[in-house]
Amino acid sequence: MELHQLTIHELSEKLRSKETSSEEITASTFGRIDAVEKDVHAYITLMKETAFAEAKRADEAIKKGECGVLTGIPIALKDIVCTKGTLTTCGSRMLSNFIPPYDAAVIEKLRAAGAVFTGKTNMDEFAMGSSTETSFYGTSRNPWDLERIPGGSSGGSAAAVAADECIASIGSDTGGSIRQPAALCGVVGLKPTYGRVSRFGLIAFASSLDQIGPFTKDVEDAAIMMNVLAGYDNRDSTSSIEEVPDYRQFIGKGIEGWAVGIPREFFVGGLDPEVEKAVRQAVKTVEEAGARCVEVSLPHTEYSLAVYYIVAPAEASSNLARYDGVKYGFRAPESRDLLDMYKKTRSAGFGTEVKRRIMLGTYALSSGYYDAYYKKASQVRSLIKRDFDEAFTMCDAIITPTTPTPAFRIGEKTGDPMQMYLSDLFTISTNMAGIPGISVPCGYSASGLPIGVQFLAAHFQEGRLLQIASAYEKQANIEKRRPNL
Amino acid sequence: MKISREQVAWVAHLARLEFKEDETKKFTAQMNDILSYMDKLSLVDTNGVEPLANATLRKNAFRADDVRDSLSPDASLANAPEARGGFFQVPKVIE
Structure with missing residues (x-):
């Protein structure tokens, strides 16, 4: 070695x-x-x-x-x-x-x-x-x-x-x-x-x-x-x-x-058969090590992706507002005025995925949509946390x-x-x-x-x-x- | 349609971003896809559920109001795209 x-x-x-x-x-x-x-x-x-x-x-x-x-x-x-x-x-x-x-x-x-x-x-x-x-x-x-x-x-x-x-x-x-x-x-x-x-x-x-x-x-x-x-x-x-x-x-x-809890919602369609086999084997191994495996339920698991893609972009759109070409980092050249400099800098400085998430987050937090997206997502987030709290009892x-x-x-x-x-x-x-x-x-x-x-x-x-x-x-x-x- | 091309253009302005016509078109389609996926949240009954903004178990975090060292003016300006006379310099703000 x-x-x-x-x-x-x-x-x-x-x-x-x-x-x-x-x-x-x-x-x-x-x-x-x-x-x-x-x-x-x-x-x-x-x-x-x-x-x-x-x-x-x-x-x-x-x-x-x-x-x-x-x-x-x-x-x-x-x-x-x-x-x-x-x-x-x-x-x-x-x-x-x-x-x-x-x-x-x-x-x-x-x-x-x-x-x-x-x-x-x-x-x-x-x-x-x-x-x-x-x-x-x-x-x-x-x-x-x-x-x-x-x-x-x-x-x-x-x-x-x-x-x-x-x-x-x-x-x-x-x-x-x-x-x-x-x-x-x-x-x-x-x-x-x-x-x-x-x-x-x-x-x-x-x-x-x-x-x-x-x-x-x-x-x-x-x-x-x-x-x-x-x-x-x-x-x-x-x-x-x-x-x-x-x-x-x-x-x-x-x-x-x-x-040791096995959440039934995690062994569902979309799981690659080889991954499933390896993880089922891991469950057996944990039992061989002396643990008892019990089925648990995390019923709101299926909503976690939707919650994440509201909460994370919303917070990101706010966090990434600081990149404006003023105090540090990239600044686009040749702007007409300050607003133009912000837009040119952010449009050239960020890649497509970052812009997509800033757009999603800005939309989810914008006037008239906040309740439908960010607030709703944060409520479902409460339920996801509650699922885990219950499972760990x-x-x-x-x-x-x-x-x-x-x-x-x-x-x-x-x-x-x-x-x-x-x-x-x-x-x-x-x-x-x-x-x-x-x-x-x-x-x-x-x-x-x-x-x-x-x-x-x-x-x-x-x-x-x-x-x-x-x-x-x-x-x-x-x-x-x-x-x- | 969850979001129209005009709304996408408006959100872009709010986020201080600008897109070419074809980019706006692509973003509109992708945002519609993603927002449609979010529809599944409407199936969850959240009546009376407190929103969870943060998973920390702490309520608040105070610290003593002591003076501490902070960055020097030179260090603060070292990364500035443009600086002059101890200030950050930006393009003109008003006509």
């Missing part, structure tokens, strides 16, 4: 025992990037120079015995989190020249933990998409099949982990943007409870749904990342004061006697497929927005309710594409989530394959 193929906990051991150095790990990772990045296109911006400086600092800290578990570990960052002094585009032409003057809260935390930043990863423009195809900077490719999409919106972050172009990465999840690409790229992806990780410095898409979380090579690494990322921040008014446990204590604990966790199908082909769904939206069918209701979810690899299709199983838990039960995910991972012992790049 080469260094870039290892997990955080494996590398951390080697660093502690002085078997290797952060400089060696960083060199191995950038060697891998040099070899495969032209095929995968996981990154928008590489941070090679600063990465080696950070690696050197990490090695000095380790020498002095001042190291944490993330010290010296190469981490990739979705290009939606602000990095002081490093270009942050959000996948958009609108921010093609934006150099943030400050760090996002998660960047401060990762820096303090001694992480090495490899670069900023590709994503759908302003996180609006399920494939990275709406990125202004081109489409990332699925490392398992370069003709296919890696999922989205955090597709670059998922592909970078799957292709060993980093050890772990940061993503954000508004309707499935961590879990869906994690499933399609065969890695672990965790969306925390809304409010668990500070959104300060996360470029806003839909503020009541957005949440930052990690992509990792195994479940233990997800716990390690959560130990660094989680916690209260008074710069994010929705940040939670709920105490943060040591997430690593839940790894390897076992799930004997647990009740009967079970400790819920198991579902992460996506309806394995990775689809590049270009397959770009012509039909509704088809693209349907690929988030199983992840969206989680964001509506604000609960945490994790996608874990559960097998491969006949053609060798990864499939993911999703576990959900009640608010702030990331510990339980990691407990069942790690118990499943251990019991299933899925054959460890690597993409052939």
Whole structure:
């Protein structure tokens, strides 16, 4: 095994025992990037120079015995989190020249933990998409099949982990943007409870749904990342004061006697037979690990997509009003007056999907339509959350497929927005309710594409989530394959 | 038809966007498709259901009204497309 193929906990051991150095790990990772990045296109911006400086600092800290578990570990960052002094585009032409003057809260935390930043990863423009195809900077490719999409919106972050172009990465999840690409790229992806990780410095898409979380090579690494990322921040008014446990204590604990809910609404038409088979097998595995599976009902699941495509565009239309060509970012040249400058800037700076969502959101919030769309959607959102609250009185966790199908082909769904939206069918209701979810690899299709199983838990039960995910991972012992790049 | 081409043009103006004729046509068709899909929400009885605006369990979040460091004028203007004399510069606002 080469260094870039290892997990955080494996590398951390080697660093502690002085078997290797952060400089060696960083060199191995950038060697891998040099070899495969032209095929995968996981990154928008590489941070090679600063990465080696950070690696050197990490090695000095380790020498002095001042190291944490993330010290010296190469981490990739979705290009939606602000990095002081490093270009942050959000996948958009609108921010093609934006150099943030400050760090996002998660960047401060990762820096303090001694992480090495490899670069900023590709994503759908302003996180609006399920494939990275709406990125202004081109489409990332699925490392398992370069003709296919890696999922989205955090597709670059998922592909970078799957292709060993980093050890772990940061993503954000508004309707499935961590879990869906994690499933399609065969890695672990965790969306925390809304409010668990500070959104300060996360470029806003839909503020009541957005949440930052990690992509990792195994479940233990997800716990390690959560130990660094989680916690209260008074710069994010929705940040939670709920105490943060040591997430690593839940790894390897076992799930004997647990009740695990199977929501009948998730095993319906449209579910790919190979995905269904793999997830049914995962249910059996969870039972073998000592849990009891019970059927639960989430009756409003079928409305979650409609609710999402009202609530998210409405919030986006408001959040994206700030891109007006005045304070930062792109400005269109040669305008007659201020209004003309706004319109030319926004029309040239945003891509089609972003404009479509701004239009939908503006319409849903406009005078005379607010009650019919936004208010109605927010009421149904209440019912979706209530469904989960009731289900969790009967079970400790819920198991579902992460996506309806394995990775689809590049270009397959770009012509039909509704088809693209349907690929988030199983992840969206989680964001509506604000609960945490994790996608874990559960097998491969006949053609060798990864499939993911999703576990959900009640608010702030990331510990339980990691407990069942790690118990499943251990019991299933899925054959460890690597993409052939 | 949920939304007409004229309404799409009006919403575009509200959103400070402009579209060519063929784009407006395409957007009108796509928005009609998407809004028709939203119709299924009318099947849900939401009488007396409180809207959920936010999944956070907190009611309100106050912090102490302390003076904190903020960005310097230079840092604030560093990303400006155009700046002059310590201000953001924009095209003329009035005729």
